[in-house]
Amino acid sequence: MIRINKKIFRSSLLTVCFVLTAAIALIMGLLFHFFEKRIQTELVNEAGFLAQAVENEGIRYFDGFDGKDSKFTRNNRITWIGKNGKVLFDSRADVSGLDNHADRDEIKEAMKNGKGMSTRYSKTLTEKTVNYAIRLSDGSILRVSTEQYTVITILMGMLQPVLLIMFAALILTLVLSARVSKAIIEPVNRLDLEVPENNDIYEELTPLLRKIADQKETIEEQLADARKKQNEFNLITENMSEGFLIIDADANLLTCNSAALNLLGIVPPSDRSVLMFCRAKEFREVISDVLSGIRAENTMVRDEHSYSLIASPVFEKEAVIGAVVVILDITEREKRDTLRQEFMANVSHELKTPLTSISGFAELMKTGEVPESDVIDFSKSIYDEAQRLITLVNDIIKISELDGQSIPFEKEMVDLYELSSEIIELLKKEADKKNITFYLAGGKAEIMGVRKILEEMLYNLCDNAIKYNKENGMVDVLVNQTEDGVNVIVRDTGTGIGTAHQDRVFERFYRVDKSHSRKEGGTGLGLAIVKHGAMYHHAKISLESTVDVGTAITITFANMH
Amino acid sequence: MRNNFDRQLSQLNTELVTMGALCEEAITNAVKYLTDNDENSKIMCLDADTQIDKKERDIETLCLKLILQQQPVAKDLRAVSAALKMISDMERIGDQASDIVEIAPYVAKKGTLGETHIREMAEAAIKMVSESIESFVKMNLDIAYMVIEHDNIVDDLFDKVKWELIKSITESLDDAEALMDLLMIAKYFERIGDHAENIAGWVIYSITGMHQKISEKPLGKEE
Numbered sequence: 001m002i003r004i005n006k007k008i009f010r011s012s013l014l015t016v017c018f019v020l021t022a023a024i025a026l027i028m029g030l031l032f033h034f035f036e037k038r039i040q041t042e043l044v045n046e047a048g049f050l051a052q053a054v055e056n057e058g059i060r061y062f063d064g065f066d067g068k069d070s071k072f073t074r075n076n077r078i079t080w081i082g083k084n085g086k087v088l089f090d091s092r093a094d095v096s097g098l099d100n101h102a103d104r105d106e107i108k109e110a111m112k113n114g115k116g117m118s119t120r121y122s123k124t125l126t127e128k129t130v131n132y133a134i135r136l137s138d139g140s141i142l143r144v145s146t147e148q149y150t151v152i153t154i155l156m157g158m159l160q161p162v163l164l165i166m167f168a169a170l171i172l173t174l175v176l177s178a179r180v181s182k183a184i185i186e187p188v189n190r191l192d193l194e195v196p197e198n199n200d201i202y203e204e205l206t207p208l209l210r211k212i213a214d215q216k217e218t219i220e221e222q223l224a225d226a227r228k229k230q231n232e233f234n235l236i237t238e239n240m241s242e243g244f245l246i247i248d249a250d251a252n253l254l255t256c257n258s259a260a261l262n263l264l265g266i267v268p269p270s271d272r273s274v275l276m277f278c279r280a281k282e283f284r285e286v287i288s289d290v291l292s293g294i295r296a297e298n299t300m301v302r303d304e305h306s307y308s309l310i311a312s313p314v315f316e317k318e319a320v321i322g323a324v325v326v327i328l329d330i331t332e333r334e335k336r337d338t339l340r341q342e343f344m345a346n347v348s349h350e351l352k353t354p355l356t357s358i359s360g361f362a363e364l365m366k367t368g369e370v371p372e373s374d375v376i377d378f379s380k381s382i383y384d385e386a387q388r389l390i391t392l393v394n395d396i397i398k399i400s401e402l403d404g405q406s407i408p409f410e411k412e413m414v415d416l417y418e419l420s421s422e423i424i425e426l427l428k429k430e431a432d433k434k435n436i437t438f439y440l441a442g443g444k445a446e447i448m449g450v451r452k453i454l455e456e457m458l459y460n461l462c463d464n465a466i467k468y469n470k471e472n473g474m475v476d477v478l479v480n481q482t483e484d485g486v487n488v489i490v491r492d493t494g495t496g497i498g499t500a501h502q503d504r505v506f507e508r509f510y511r512v513d514k515s516h517s518r519k520e521g522g523t524g525l526g527l528a529i530v531k532h533g534a535m536y537h538h539a540k541i542s543l544e545s546t547v548d549v550g551t552a553i554t555i556t557f558a559n560m561h
Numbered sequence: 562m563r564n565n566f567d568r569q570l571s572q573l574n575t576e577l578v579t580m581g582a583l584c585e586e587a588i589t590n591a592v593k594y595l596t597d598n599d600e601n602s603k604i605m606c607l608d609a610d611t612q613i614d615k616k617e618r619d620i621e622t623l624c625l626k627l628i629l630q631q632q633p634v635a636k637d638l639r640a641v642s643a644a645l646k647m648i649s650d651m652e653r654i655g656d657q658a659s660d661i662v663e664i665a666p667y668v669a670k671k672g673t674l675g676e677t678h679i680r681e682m683a684e685a686a687i688k689m690v691s692e693s694i695e696s697f698v699k700m701n702l703d704i705a706y707m708v709i710e711h712d713n714i715v716d717d718l719f720d721k722v723k724w725e726l727i728k729s730i731t732e733s734l735d736d737a738e739a740l741m742d743l744l745m746i747a748k749y750f751e752r753i754g755d756h757a758e759n760i761a762g763w764v765i766y767s768i769t770g771m772h773q774k775i776s777e778k779p780l781g782k783e784e
Contacts, residue, residue: 250568251575273575276698279582 004185009177016169024155024162032151036130039148040117043132046076047115047144051134054080054142062089076146081107083139101143106133110141126153243307243327247274249320251287263307263327274325278302286311290323305331339507346509350392350524354385395525398456399508402532409450416445416454416488416557417479423458424477427466435472438462442479445486447557449537457533458488460526461553465492468551485559491552497545506531506541530555566631573623573644580616581694581760583609584651587658588690588753592683595665595746606662613655617648636767643767647697650756650763654690657749657756667742677725679747682718686750689715689757697764708761709773715754722747 053061062080080089085102087095101107109116110133121128128150133143149157187201196209196216234257237244243260247253251273256264264277275284282300289296290311298309308328313320361378364370370378417440424438431438447454465475473493480487497505501512509524534541534555545551590606593599624645627633633641689711696704726740726747766772 250572252571273571273578275575275578275582279578279585279694279698281582281586284579284582 003181005178005181008181009173012173012177013170016173017166020162020165020169024158028151028154032154036148039130039146040132043076043117043130043144043146047132047134047142050078050144051136051142055136059088062091076144079143079145081133081141081143088140101141104131104133106131106143107141109133110135110143111139121150126150126156241329243325245274245325245327246314246322247287247291247325248322249291251275251291253277254322260327263302263329283309286325287323290325291320293320299330305329306334342510343508346524347396350509351389354389354392357385358382358389392523392525395523395529399525399529399532402453402529402536409452411448411450413446414449414451414454416447416458416486417442418444419451419454420458420462420477420479420488423455423462426459427462430463430466431475434466434469436466436469437474439474439476440479441476443481445479445481445488447486447537449557453533453536457530457555458490460530461488461490461555464526465490465494465551468492469494483559484556486557488555488557489552491550493550496547496549496551497543498547502543502545505543566627566633566637569623569627569631570637570640573620573627573641576616576620576623577644577647578694578698580613580620580648580651581690581697583613583616584654584658585687585691585694587613587655588687591658591661591665592687594662595668595683596680598665603662603665607659610655610659613652617652620644620648636770639767639770643763647760647763650759654753654756657753661746661749664742664745668739668746677743677747678718678721679743679750682715682722682747682750685711685715685718686753686757689754693757693760693764696761700764700768702765702768705761705764705768709758712754712758715751719747719751 059080062078076091078089078091079087079101081101082088085100085107087098087101089095090098102111105118106116109118114135116131116133118131119128120131126149128148129145130148131143131145133141135141188205191199191201191205191209193212193216196213199205199209237257240257241259243263244257245253245260245264246255253272253274264274274287280300280302282298286296286298286309290313293313293315295313296309296311300307300309306329308330309325310328311323311325314322314324361382365375365378421440424440428438462475462477469475469492475493476489476491478487478489478491497512501510504510505512506527508528510528511524530553531541537557539555539557542554542556543551544554587606587609590602590609593602594606624641627641628638631637689708692704692711693708695701696708723744726744729740730737762773
């Protein structure tokens with residue numbers, strides 16, 4: 001890129017130099033010629049005048065010539081040459097030292113034509129001598145010579161002033177070009193490119209400005225378009241709960257949404273390799289697979305959360321230029337899966353146990369070798385196990401009804417205090433077996449609910465309180481109406497539930513002590529029914545329990561009014 | 562040209578992180594094999610060690626290429642030379658993890674493990690390796706210093722394990738051979754801790770230009 005200042009400077013300097021040279025050449029050519037003419041005329045005149053004098057006076061005329069004072073111009077050299085070419089007189093030199101002049105051009109010419117002229121250059125070419133010879137009447141020749149500077153000498157003499165002028169011109173052009181370029185450029189720099197059409201400086205710039213205006217418009221349109229697309233993209237990705245990453249072929253992070261930031265702990269802005277943020281084996285494998293052009297899926301565990309990774313490569317001209325990685329938090333799903341698996345296992349186990357007994361007794365009886373007395377016992381066992389199965393299936397039906405939430409049960413006003421006393425009466429026999437005492441406290445507490453479900457709930461709570469109680473224990477049932485609703489508290493003095501199990505006892509078939517399930521009976525669905533019943537009534541359950549001290553379960557029914 | 566250099570540097574970083582991750586994997590699996598006797602972890606540990614050895618050669622080549630072709634200076638030169646030092650420590654970690662896996666079957670008696678502090682030692686060593694890699698990834702001085710502090714814990718635990726083993730042997734000579742192998746494993750963990758400490762030291766060096774062990778020497782007084 002050349003600077004405009006330099007360009008102006010260069011061309012003006014070139015112009016100055018050219019003009020100067022041309023001027024010198026012209027002046028020199030014209031003037032030199034003119035001066036030469038004058039000198040020659042003078043020479044002819046002088047020679048003529050001298051010839052007259054010599055004709056009249058002969059050699060005596062030169063007596064007065066001593067080289068210093070003279071009637072004539074001292075600059076000119078006067079030589080008188082005899083007919084034979086021998087020098088008779090010379091105003092500058094001793095006659096005896098001079099050789100014969102007959103062969104000189106001007107002498108020869110003069111002898112022939114009466115007058116002759118010649119020009120001789122010195123060896124260095126710095127001087128030239130102009131000679132004019134005239135033939136006198138006696139045949140002798142009178143020659144007048146004058147020295148003249150050559151063009152070169154004059155030029156040499158002029159060198160200093162010319163250089164001075166050149167130098168001055170240089171400085172002048174320097175200053176001038178700087179000023180001119182500044183003057184030209186300044187308004188250009190002051191151009192308001194926001195509105196290029198509004199500028200009014202140089203007419204020559206108008207097409208350029210128009211072009212700029214056009215381009216500006218195009219750029220703005222494209223920018224707005226890109227911004228809109230970016231916004232749409234951000235809107236979509238930011239509202240995803242899934243982590244979303246785009247990486248380039250070197251696994252450097254190009255863009256990601258805030259969910260991905262949270263999942264991987266990336267500090268924005270970052271263009272570093274994604275492996276810097278997560279270097280789990282599964283993640284690395286997914287990234288290396290996807291960058292080799294294969295769609296990859298995997299799950300990884302990080303900070304006690306499970307994530308599913310799905311990565312798709314991005315191709316351009318059949319080469320992988322990057323990849324899109326989606327990260328899903330599947331912790332909840334995994335948890336649900338485990339729960340379902342456990343539930344299935346539990347259900348099959350619970351169903352299988354009584355069936356195995358039934359099948360075992362029946363097999364024995366089939367052989368016909370069982371004594372009559374034992375048949376009754378066996379039948380009783382088969383009956384008991386069948387009853388157990390029925391209860392279990394009933395419970396499962398109940399809970400799935402509650403699960404569905406679609407049961408068309410009629411809601412009515414139910415007095416929970418009254419309901420509790422009925423249930424306690426029902427369980428009296430069971431309680432007596434363990435010598436457990438029931439205490440019912442509180443008063444009338446009505447809520448809007450489904451009688452059948454509430455009965456189930458209270459029954460299961462009280463039943464558990466007996467089952468998991470110690471001999472001679474106590475069960476307190478407290479029903480009271482508060483401003484916010486109705487509280488039902490069932491407290492026992494039983495084995496209690498360890499902290500580790502407290503969250504899980506409401507799960508179906510969950511048992512704190514699996515080995516006890518047979519001894520205590522029950523289906524393992526009791527508390528699950530309570531939980532679902534409470535959910536149906538929008539009630540809250542809280543559990544307080546200490547191992548070997550007892551458990552208190554509180555159900556709070558919010559006031560509907 | 563410069564662009565290429567930056568790309569190579571970032572590639573070096575990624576490779577180092579990957580190698581570090583492989584180290585974590587190797588030692589985690591070695592510990593898993595030691596405690597749970599899970600055959601799968603043994604295979605994974607040995608596989609990680611093979612990959613670590615390959616990575617070491619790759620990174621070494623990359624580093625030399627960087628030095629020869631780009632002639633890095635100042636911070637970049639420190640990063641490259643630190644990388645060269647770090648990979649040899651990482652490689653040793655991988656080797657020791659596979660050594661642990663090799664002698665683990667001889668100490669597999671469940672009882673012997675439970676009575677000692679070897680589990681704590683294993684956990685502490687894993688933590689040190691993880692954090693040393695973390696300090697490199699985040700170029701975080703605090704974490705690096707923490708790793709160096711942490712080495713004392715591992716050293717103390719080694720002493721503890723040593724005395725526990727001495728006590729067991731004096732009580733009964735029945736398991737003496739297995740207990741001696743256990744001591745070897747404890748030593749490996751202790752060495753792994755040292756290597757992790759070295760890695761942290763090189764991280765500090767590449768950030769600050771000062772290396773603890775170098776500056777302790779009288780030569781360092783020139784600064």
